[in-house]
Amino acid sequence: MANARNDRQFIDDTEAVVRLGSMLLSAGTGSYRVKRAMERAAATLGMDRHDASVGLTEMSVTAHRGDNFRTVVREVYRVRVDSSRIESLEYLSRHLPNPCNAAALEAELDRISRTVTARWKPWQTMLAAGVACAGFSILNRFPLTDTAVVLVAASCGQMVRMFLARRWLNQFGSTALAAATSSLVYLLVAFLANLTGIPQLGVSDPGYVASLLFLVPGFPMITSILDFARMDLTAGLTRAAYSLGIVVSATMSAWVISFLTGLTPLATVAALPGLWQWAAYAAATFLGVSGFAILFNSTRRMVLIAASLGTIGNLSRLALVSASAPAQLAAGFGGLVVGLVAAPLTRRLPIPRITVTVPACVIMVPGTAMYRMMYWFNGEDTVRAIGFGVDAVLAVVAIGIGLALARMLTDPAWTFARPIPSPHAFRTDHRGIERVQDQKS
Numbered sequence: 255m256a257n258a259r260n261d262r263q264f265i266d267d268t269e270a271v272v273r274l275g276s277m278l279l280s281a282g283t284g285s286y287r288v289k290r291a292m293e294r295a296a297a298t299l300g301m302d303r304h305d306a307s308v309g310l311t312e313m314s315v316t317a318h319r320g321d322n323f324r325t326v327v328r329e330v331y332r333v334r335v336d337s338s339r340i341e342s343l344e345y346l347s348r349h350l351p352n353p354c355n356a357a358a359l360e361a362e363l364d365r366i367s368r369t370v371t372a373r374w375k376p377w378q379t380m381l382a383a384g385v386a387c388a389g390f391s392i393l394n395r396f397p398l399t400d401t402a403v404v405l406v407a408a409s410c411g412q413m414v415r416m417f418l419a420r421r422w423l424n425q426f427g428s429t430a431l432a433a434a435t436s437s438l439v440y441l442l443v444a445f446l447a448n449l450t451g452i453p454q455l456g457v458s459d460p461g462y463v464a465s466l467l468f469l470v471p472g473f474p475m476i477t478s479i480l481d482f483a484r485m486d487l488t489a490g491l492t493r494a495a496y497s498l499g500i501v502v503s504a505t506m507s508a509w510v511i512s513f514l515t516g517l518t519p520l521a522t523v524a525a526l527p528g529l530w531q532w533a534a535y536a537a538a539t540f541l542g543v544s545g546f547a548i549l550f551n552s553t554r555r556m557v558l559i560a561a562s563l564g565t566i567g568n569l570s571r572l573a574l575v576s577a578s579a580p581a582q583l584a585a586g587f588g589g590l591v592v593g594l595v596a597a598p599l600t601r602r603l604p605i606p607r608i609t610v611t612v613p614a615c616v617i618m619v620p621g622t623a624m625y626r627m628m629y630w631f632n633g634e635d636t637v638r639a640i641g642f643g644v645d646a647v648l649a650v651v652a653i654g655i656g657l658a659l660a661r662m663l664t665d666p667a668w669t670f671a672r673p674i675p676s677p678h679a680f681r682t683d684h685r686g687i688e689r690v691q692d693q694k695s
Contacts, residue, residue, distance in 0.1 A: 269356070274343065304317050311330045311331070311492075382545040391538075393617070403444055542564075544560070582645075597661075
């Protein structure tokens, strides 16, 4: 009878830990955070060992207690980013009572599921997408008239994406439809503006590329590099493949619209004189990062911190580019600056570093190069397409390397391949194998 109760308790404990991990995974955080949160909860619940393999939409977990072990496979049905939920679940995993039981952990998870929901109203999220893309437009030196049209077109595209997401439409299909909506709205508004005949209201074709940039999967792109840095190839490869699928869906849809309407994503230059250009860059970066942070359901504090970090990092990147440094080196330096500045802030505030550093770096992702790559591939100009594609890939990799390097310089758990053992870190399991207990990451 006692053995049956112990087995039942072991099952309940395992299910509670796996639920914590699956909620974190569905919120879009990196796999290493999912694993560490489950390890902390498992240790608090009295498990001897907890091993996990985590991908993008599934995880395989094996828990050990005494001579018993249990393996659970869990699937997550939706890929998204929810910074507020990441924060709440991380805080819970670090502040569990000791001792704890499965019922108490399940109750806390129920509370988070019930209370940590969308922090921003739909119209605010739509406007955030428009502002984020408008920021990209200014950073790419599109004219102000194009920027205004980009804001309207991107907001409409985000409205379509939210509408389809609530109905659980295939994510790649909803991305393609959102891209088509943004392109068509841009075309319509630009046509109406050009009909006025007023030169100041003229809108150029290239701006439509910026209206699609809210669809760039910056969060999974960058976290895939961070997963690679932690030698978690399974999670890194699946996130990279997902990011590629989203980019292809959006770019193919945009190319179809451009083919049918004659829109071309050629570059334009509309620079402001001197310090005014840098003031415009700073404002565009701050507002653009704020828009992306809102799309990630960040709290107001996260939005402010991410926008400040992004402004510092992106201005550092642009300063290197202005000094004729290679674009990839500048992108890596920008990511490094964001990570180094974020380190002391996240130590003092109960905010997971990933929820502010990744949104801060999304503004540096060369989304326009990704769309131009697909446009020229379809235009049978392979050389030009490969050039844009290589630029985009190297920039994203450089940003991720910069963030990973900053983490290695400020966090011993990232610096060393295995945790630093304390005098009490060694123990012998029931098979006589000496193991090192993992430390808090």
